[in-house]
Amino acid sequence: MKKMPIEARLCAYIDGETSREERDEIDRLLASDPAARHLLDALRHGSDVGRKAFDEVLKEPVPLSVVRSIKSVQPPKARETPRFSRPSLKLAPTGRQALAASLILFVLGGGIGYLVGRDPTATPPQTQPLPAGRAHGWLDDLAAHHRLFSRQPGHLVEMPASQQAEITSWLTGNTGVAFRVPDLTADDLDLQGARLLLADGRPVGQLIYKSSDGDVVSIFFLRDDNAGDTGDFKETIKDDLGLVTWHNAGAAYVLVAPSADPTLDELAMRISKLM
Amino acid sequence: MRPPVAASPDIRRDLVSLLPKLRRFAVTLTGELADADELVQSVCQRGIARIHSWNNEGRLEGWLYAMARHQWDETRRHRVRPSHGKGAALEQGDPVAQLQANPVEASEAHRMVTSLPEGLASVFLLVAIEHYSYQQTADILGIPLSTVTSRLASARLQLSAMGNSRSPRRY
Numbered sequence: 001m002k003k004m005p006i007e008a009r010l011c012a013y014i015d016g017e018t019s020r021e022e023r024d025e026i027d028r029l030l031a032s033d034p035a036a037r038h039l040l041d042a043l044r045h046g047s048d049v050g051r052k053a054f055d056e057v058l059k060e061p062v063p064l065s066v067v068r069s070i071k072s073v074q075p076p077k078a079r080e081t082p083r084f085s086r087p088s089l090k091l092a093p094t095g096r097q098a099l100a101a102s103l104i105l106f107v108l109g110g111g112i113g114y115l116v117g118r119d120p121t122a123t124p125p126q127t128q129p130l131p132a133g134r135a136h137g138w139l140d141d142l143a144a145h146h147r148l149f150s151r152q153p154g155h156l157v158e159m160p161a162s163q164q165a166e167i168t169s170w171l172t173g174n175t176g177v178a179f180r181v182p183d184l185t186a187d188d189l190d191l192q193g194a195r196l197l198l199a200d201g202r203p204v205g206q207l208i209y210k211s212s213d214g215d216v217v218s219i220f221f222l223r224d225d226n227a228g229d230t231g232d233f234k235e236t237i238k239d240d241l242g243l244v245t246w247h248n249a250g251a252a253y254v255l256v257a258p259s260a261d262p263t264l265d266e267l268a269m270r271i272s273k274l275m
Numbered sequence: 276m277r278p279p280v281a282a283s284p285d286i287r288r289d290l291v292s293l294l295p296k297l298r299r300f301a302v303t304l305t306g307e308l309a310d311a312d313e314l315v316q317s318v319c320q321r322g323i324a325r326i327h328s329w330n331n332e333g334r335l336e337g338w339l340y341a342m343a344r345h346q347w348d349e350t351r352r353h354r355v356r357p358s359h360g361k362g363a364a365l366e367q368g369d370p371v372a373q374l375q376a377n378p379v380e381a382s383e384a385h386r387m388v389t390s391l392p393e394g395l396a397s398v399f400l401l402v403a404i405e406h407y408s409y410q411q412t413a414d415i416l417g418i419p420l421s422t423v424t425s426r427l428a429s430a431r432l433q434l435s436a437m438g439n440s441r442s443p444r445r446y
Contacts, residue, residue, distance in 0.1 A: 004421070007428040015402060015427075017409050046431030047403050049387075049438030054404050056384030057302060062294045066312050070290050070319045075326065237291060258288055 010040050014047070067237055109158075112198075138200035139245070139254065142220050143238045145197055145206070146256040150216035157193025157208050167194040171205035176223040177251040181207060182274035187267060188212055217257040219271060224252040233268050244268035248275075286326045290319045293336050296405075300340050303396035304347045306389045314350070318343045337407065341415045344397075348417070387437055395430035398423055403431070 004012075012018045013026045029036050149156055159167050164181055172178055174196055181191060189209035197204050204222040211217065224247060235244045242264045244255045253275070255268045290297075294315065301311035301318075322329075322339055329338050388396050394416075401412040402423070409423045416423075 004424060005428070007432065008424040011424060011428045011431060012409070015409070017424075042435045043428065043431040045438060046433070046435035050399050050403060050430065050434040053384040053387040053434070054299065054400055056382065057299050057388055058295050060295075060298070060382075060385070062298055063312060066298075066316055067291055067294065069316050070287055070294075070323070073287065073320050073323045075286055075323050237294075 006036060007039055007043065010036070010043055014040070014043060062237070064235065064237075139236070139243055140238070141199040142204070142218075142254055143241050143243060143256060145199070146216070146218045146220075146241065149195070149208075150218075156210075156216070158195045160193040161191040163193075164191070167207075170194070171196060171221075174203045175205045175221065176203075177205060177221050179205070179221060179251075179275045182219070182271050184209055184217075184267075184271070184274075187270070189217055192216075215258050217255070217267075219275075220254040220256065221251050221275075223250065225250050233265050233272075235265050246272055248272055286323055289335060290322060290339075293339070294319075296336055297339060297343070300336075300397065300400060301343055301347075302385075302388065303400050304344065314343055314347055318346055321346070336405075337411065337415060340401070341417075344416055387434070390437075391430060391433060394418075394422075395426050395433065398426040399430035399434070402427055 009018075009022070009026060013023060018026065026036075030040060159170065161167075168179070168181060171194060184191070188211045190211075192208045192210050194208065195206040197206060199220075199222070202222050204220050207219040209217045209219075233244050233246045235242060237243075242257055244265050244267075246253050246268060253268075253272065255264065255271060257264055257267070297315045297318065298311055301314045302308065305311045305314060318339055321342060329335065391399070397416055398412060398418075401407040401415060402409065407415065409420055409427075413420045413423050418426075
């Protein structure tokens with residue numbers, strides 16, 4: 001290390017790649033040599049400048065064609081493939097915490113339900129068009145909502161699939177979107193139930209399905225008066241989730257599923273016909 | 276969403292979530308987005324086919340980075356014009372690079388990364404941004420440890436100079 005140029009030694013010092021003796025020696029050098037301190041500052045400044053530049057490059061959108069090319073590759077089936085281990089989010093509340101959370105949710109849900117449903121004969125509120133500039137905001141909300149509840153098998157739905165007729169009237173009455181619950185058993189997706197939520201300040205209906213291997217798929221829908229039936233299906237990827245959005249008869253729809261599903265857009269097209 | 280060891284685990288979803296990072300690393304090798312996308316696509320396809328050979332230790336992207344570097348070395352060996360390498364086209368005003376230019380490529384940050392001399396950006400990315408050790412970086416890039424340290428110092432000093440010559444508000 002000592003035979004290396006001073007800038008390389010200072011880099012190793014910054015990166016914690018020096019021995020204790022080397023570190024002590026560099027500390028002494030920095031204390032006595034202003035030129036070495038100046039060089040260390042320049043190296044650190046270079047790190048800051050580079051970090052910002054590389055962070056910007058990371059934000060550049062990945063072409064959908066690259067994503068699709070990966071999804072279309074069939075993985076080898078003969079052997080079991082190891083999975084990339086991610087830190088898992090474990091939710092293991094105590095009995096008291098669970099009770100407290102349930103009460104809070106009950107009060108909140110009751111309040112929202114009272115406000116929304118205090119005049120059941122009234123027509124659903126007229127909605128403003130979804131702000132295009134904030135489209136990512138509400139899509140992010142939906143992705144986050146899907147991610148949160150899909151990891152809680154015991155709390156996946158608010159109203160179970162067994163109450164399908166109530167689901168239809170409940171969500172239609174609150175979102176203003178007339179819909180049919182699509183039967184997706186041919187796609188290996190069984191209806192689990194439904195939820196009502198808010199995104200960008202508007203009521204959103206959610207139908208939740210599960211595949212035989214445990215994947216959770218959601219269909220979100222909300223009133224969007226100004227959106228025409230463009231027939232466009234737009235697919236975006238948000239980390240581990242794929243989202244396909246479309247509009248039909250004054251409503252916006254979003255299908256959310258694991259991003260590795262290579263046929264997500266085809267599934268969205270089938271759903272749009274069934275709803 | 277699924278238990279870690281599911282009945283039909285699918286490496287493709289991990290690759291999709293790693294795509295931005297893979298693409299950024301590929302850009303440090305190729306210097307051009309079109310080449311980077313081609314490289315990422317090829318590496319992901321090879322990764323899927325060879326996933327059984329990954330020992331499941333360390334970071335999956337490190338394994339893929341090493342594969343990308345091997346692949347890019349191979350591609351460059353087979354190319355007739357070696358000047359198509361990292362950064363060269365941008366510096367020399369190659370018409371191909373100009374044709375492929377787009378607003379993203381034209382961003383200041385992107386230009387800063389691709390204008391670093393060959394070999395510096397990859398080392399800087401792995402050590403200073405992704406926190407690989409010098410030895411891991413040397414292994415991924417197939418270069419001696421001493422080259423890692425010298426390239427890293429050069430990269431930092433050049434980036435510092437670039438930052439000084441640009442608007443202090445941004446860099």
